[in-house]
Amino acid sequence: MKSILLVKDLHVDLGEFKIEDITFTVDRGDYVCVIGPTGSGKTILIETIAGLYKPKRGSIILDGEDITDLPPEKRNIGIVYQDYALFPHMTVFDNIAFGLKKRISKKSEIIREVKTIAQKLGIEHILHRRPTTLSGGEQQRVALARALVVRPKLLLMDEPFSALDFKTRSRLRKLVRDVVSEYNTTVIHVTHDFEDVWSLANKVMVMYRGRILQYDTVEEVFNRPCSDFVADFIDINVMEGVVTCSNDKTIVRIGDLEIMSKDKVYEGSRVKVFIRPERVLILKYRPDKKFENILEGFVENIENRGSMIYVWARVNNILMKCAFTPNILNIVDFRIGDKVYLCFRSDDVRLFVFS
Amino acid sequence: MQIGFKHLCIMIAIVIALILFSSFLCLIVLPSPKEIIESLRSSEMMFSLKLTLISALISTILVMIVGTPAAYALARFSFPGKKIIMTILDLPIAMPEVVLGLALLLLFGKTPLGTFLKYLGIRVVFTKIGVVVAEFFTALPYAMRTLYSTFETISARYELVARSLGYGAFETFMKITLPMARSGIIAALVIAFARSVGTFGTVLILAGGTYMVTETLPVTLYLNMSYGNLGMAITSGLLLLGVSFITIYMVERLGGRT
Ligand SMILES: Nc1ncnc2c1ncn2[C@@H]1O[C@H](COP(=O)(O)OP(=O)(O)OP(=O)(O)O)[C@@H](O)[C@H]1O
Ligand SMILES: [Mg+2]
Numbered sequence: 173m174k175s176i177l178l179v180k181d182l183h184v185d186l187g188e189f190k191i192e193d194i195t196f197t198v199d200r201g202d203y204v205c206v207i208g209p210t211g212s213g214k215t216i217l218i219e220t221i222a223g224l225y226k227p228k229r230g231s232i233i234l235d236g237e238d239i240t241d242l243p244p245e246k247r248n249i250g251i252v253y254q255d256y257a258l259f260p261h262m263t264v265f266d267n268i269a270f271g272l273k274k275r276i277s278k279k280s281e282i283i284r285e286v287k288t289i290a291q292k293l294g295i296e297h298i299l300h301r302r303p304t305t306l307s308g309g310e311q312q313r314v315a316l317a318r319a320l321v322v323r324p325k326l327l328l329m330d331e332p333f334s335a336l337d338f339k340t341r342s343r344l345r346k347l348v349r350d351v352v353s354e355y356n357t358t359v360i361h362v363t364h365d366f367e368d369v370w371s372l373a374n375k376v377m378v379m380y381r382g383r384i385l386q387y388d389t390v391e392e393v394f395n396r397p398c399s400d401f402v403a404d405f406i407d408i409n410v411m412e413g414v415v416t417c418s419n420d421k422t423i424v425r426i427g428d429l430e431i432m433s434k435d436k437v438y439e440g441s442r443v444k445v446f447i448r449p450e451r452v453l454i455l456k457y458r459p460d461k462k463f464e465n466i467l468e469g470f471v472e473n474i475e476n477r478g479s480m481i482y483v484w485a486r487v488n489n490i491l492m493k494c495a496f497t498p499n500i501l502n503i504v505d506f507r508i509g510d511k512v513y514l515c516f517r518s519d520d521v522r523l524f525v526f527s
Numbered sequence: 528m529q530i531g532f533k534h535l536c537i538m539i540a541i542v543i544a545l546i547l548f549s550s551f552l553c554l555i556v557l558p559s560p561k562e563i564i565e566s567l568r569s570s571e572m573m574f575s576l577k578l579t580l581i582s583a584l585i586s587t588i589l590v591m592i593v594g595t596p597a598a599y600a601l602a603r604f605s606f607p608g609k610k611i612i613m614t615i616l617d618l619p620i621a622m623p624e625v626v627l628g629l630a631l632l633l634l635f636g637k638t639p640l641g642t643f644l645k646y647l648g649i650r651v652v653f654t655k656i657g658v659v660v661a662e663f664f665t666a667l668p669y670a671m672r673t674l675y676s677t678f679e680t681i682s683a684r685y686e687l688v689a690r691s692l693g694y695g696a697f698e699t700f701m702k703i704t705l706p707m708a709r710s711g712i713i714a715a716l717v718i719a720f721a722r723s724v725g726t727f728g729t730v731l732i733l734a735g736g737t738y739m740v741t742e743t744l745p746v747t748l749y750l751n752m753s754y755g756n757l758g759m760a761i762t763s764g765l766l767l768l769g770v771s772f773i774t775i776y777m778v779e780r781l782g783g784r785t
Contacts, residue, residue: 244690251691257684261706271692
């Protein structure tokens with residue numbers, strides 16, 4: 173059986189907030205990232221899967237078993253929180269061994285299992301310590317070990333890295349990727365950080381106001397966002413235009429700009445144009461190399477988000493977003509008002525017809 | 528101006544503390560030691576002390592047994608009527624003790640409940656059981672307030688994590704929630720005991736404050752005051768003061784750690 177989790181027509185009513193109409197399947201070994209604005213119901217969704225909330229209707233099937241009405245302890249689903257939720261009155265060892273004690277009675281076996289996972293996550297040296305004395309990164313590794321050591325059928329993580337600094341975050345990401353693939357764990361990971369999506373997920377779910385807007389592979393969602401809202405949320409340039417020429421190259425007129433695309437669309441169609449910001453090269457001089465699209469504009473805003481620098485440039489009446497790694501700032505210095513050239517290839521221009 | 532106002536506030540705090548402290552000092556310094564030792568050895572004082580400690584102990588245990596799950600329910604779950612229940616349980620804190628005592632007296636006296644208990648051979652009114660019942664209802668709201676806020680500060684996430692690891696609701700409560708609530712539970716325990724020991728009005732009305740029968744320390748103080756027996760009154764006052772000091776000390780010693 174390929175799919176391990178089957179959520180069908182799930183509705184949860186919490187009075188002030190509902191999640192509605194949730195239907196999706198997760199395949200064995202999938203790594204699903206759930207994204208969406210704050211308050212969109214991501215935490216409630218995964219806590220419902222874990223068994224905290226009783227659905228008003230719908231069903232949750234895990235590994236062929238209907239778990240909709242099972243209490244959390246009968247589901248075999250692991251959960252890792254942003255604030256780690258380590259038991260403060262137990263040592264790190266006892267935290268990790270907590271779930272094992274329910275499954276294994278032989279003490280030597282428990283010790284062996286704990287040591288094995290502790291070694292994989294690089295926390296063998298802190299097993300005797302209390303959680304409150306640990307750094308955030310260490311605490312999150314303990315929380316991960318505690319959840320994984322019992323080999324859950326499904327691992328749920330709610331913003332597991334968001335309380336960590338940038339470096340620790342990327343180190344933990346690697347660790348999670350390795351351990352999860354070694355244990356062949358299926359994961360649903362709620363996050364606000366697209367870096368998690370890029371480096372961990374094979375599928376993305378976009379949630380908004382208690383509903384799923386789009387759920388598909390990472391490529392599909394980022395290449396073909398199903399709505400303006402999704403496109404805007406996943407940080408993609410969205411423009412509207414009309415196709416003026418559709419021979420071997422498609423030309424779209426957006427205001428008084430012309431953009432070339434490789435997508436085939438009939439002449440005269442009204443289209444949405446999507447371009448990922450990191451596909452746009454921003455230069456201060458007109459490049460020698462032939463790009464199919466070179467637009468002239470002025471820098472309007474610069475934002476340093478740590479892993480990426482975002483530059484907004486105004487081209488005529490259109491605001492375009494470009495993203496690049498901070499390294500480039502060592503060579504070029506962008507300031508607001510600078511004249512710049514935005515260069516991108518026709519392959520990277522996605523067109524969607526709308527009526 | 529700022530400095531002047533600051534100093535004025537500090538002065539008020541110091542003066543009021545001094546007045547209060549002087550009154551405690553009077554209790555310790557004014558009576559003669561001989562009088563106190565005599566009072567301590569009187570059979571009335573021995574009886575009163577014993578009854579106070581035993582009844583307070585029983586009432587504290589009952590308060591914790593009832594209050595812990597009830598406070599947990601109020602802190603963790605939402606259910607119809609929760610607001611009203613919380614208000615009712617809080618009411619005795621704002622209510623004069625004598626009124627609470629009177630209400631309990633009527634409940635256990637004339638109603639079907641009272642008759643039923645009498646039929647079972649349990650007499651509450653004007654008995655030692657009445658002492659425990661009076662202390663229980665006086666102390667319960669205070670303990671529950673502490674327990675409620677303790678449970679409320681413990682995130683339900685810990686419980687969900689424990690349950691996702693295979694532990695049932697009751698096991699999770701015993702293994703995770705209770706140990707995490709340790710300091711709050713100790714604080715509630717001490718408060719319940721202190722309230723039980725010091726209850727006067729409720730005990731007086733419900734249990735009657737009868738000489739050497741339902742006589743707890745506060746009642747001893749009151750009875751001897753009205754006979755003009757100052758030595759006995761001061762001695763029971765000192766014993767009660769001692770309990771208060773030990774209480775505060777215990778809260779700071781045991782309750783401070785998490
Ligand atoms: N137990 C509850 N009862 C009622 N409403 C709740 C409950 N828990 C959360 N909510 C509300 O439901 C909405 C969605 O909450 P949720 O925590 O799922 O959002 P989220 O997508 O995880 O947001 P964030 O990204 O900020 O974590 C919020 O408006 C929240 O206030
Ligand atoms: Mg959340």
